[in-house]
Amino acid sequence: MENSTHTIIEFTRELHTCDINDKSITDSTVRVIWAYHHEDVEEAGPKYHDSNRGTKSLRLLNPEKANVLSVDLPSFDLVNQDVPIPNKDTTYWCQMFKIPVFQEKHHVIKVEPVIQRGHESLVHHILLYQCSNNFNDSVLDSGHECYHPNMPDAFLTCETVIFAWAIGGEGFSYPPHVGLSLGTPFDPHYVLLEVHYDNPTYEEGLIDNSGLRLFHTMDTRDYDAGVIEAGLWVSLFHTIPPGMPEFRTEGHCTLECLEEALEAEKPSGIHVFAVLLHAHLAGRGIRLRHFRKGEEMKLLAYDDDFDFNFQEFQYLKEERTILPGDNLITECRYNTKDRAEMTWGGLSTRSEMCLSYLLYYPRINLTRCASIPDIMEQLQFIGVKEIYRPVT
Structure with a gap:
């Protein structure tokens, strides 16, 4: 169709064409190339697009961004106020906020990023954490660098x-x-907003006002959502050698850990409805594997063409139940062919992570389910024969 401002073209294609020159379309990220000319067509056919072209990463098979919500819902913002961004490649900035006081239970049913215009590539990710409820408003100051020795104890x-x-x-x-x-004694009263700023060109004088907008309703739903962070604990024990066209690491959410959390509260299991897969620049693919009683089940989520600059929750086509006795493995594939030095696990964009965030219901008392590689085994593997003092 066409109107005074837009032309819309619809086309179809088989997902798998069996043609070696065609890419199969899967649940993974797809790089789409686009090009257009301001005028549609002349007598000889379509006009050459000239410089109106680009690429975009999309997940073509992400089930419809479910239930587009009406915009007249009440909302509140958790956004930074004039944060000065240091001229270094990676900054994690933390700010505590108090959630508005609700007299009765509410549900947040939509969350939107609020990114300062022009800072779309500077703001790399935002995490929202629930804090202890035993604080007063004196903890609400102008924010600090996260994971820093001078960081407030409240964090x-x-x-x-x-x-x-x-x-x-x-x-x-x-x-x-x-x-x-939100609004019950078990819900967050204070939250911590962690914003990862990625400034590889060391630009100076940047001031940011980005964060999240939460839309809420008193018309509550049947279940409370929770998040489990699974995968590899972020630490220097996560090592990736240089010069590798392909290297895999894996983080385990073990049977024992899940069993302890589920048996106590939810022996009938929890239901996962969306997953965010997370790695950094060397990441090429991530798979969230699901096992039950030693048998591997269908992948919970995967992205075999991971794009560091395109990370969003994948809605699962069908909710997946996790039961006591199950375990999960987050498996990451990296490419370090262009690196001459070791890549370590860490917070920097140029360090690495291997994580999956599972959105699920009903909420249980489990926030992280991760493993850490055995440092002694690693040292033996690279030929260390004897250690004179403990490795910390």
């Missing part, structure tokens, strides 16, 4: 991720039967 109580957004992602709407609970 150490903020361990439970309640929402995650990453670059390239858009707003997220919860399914119609689930919401993020």
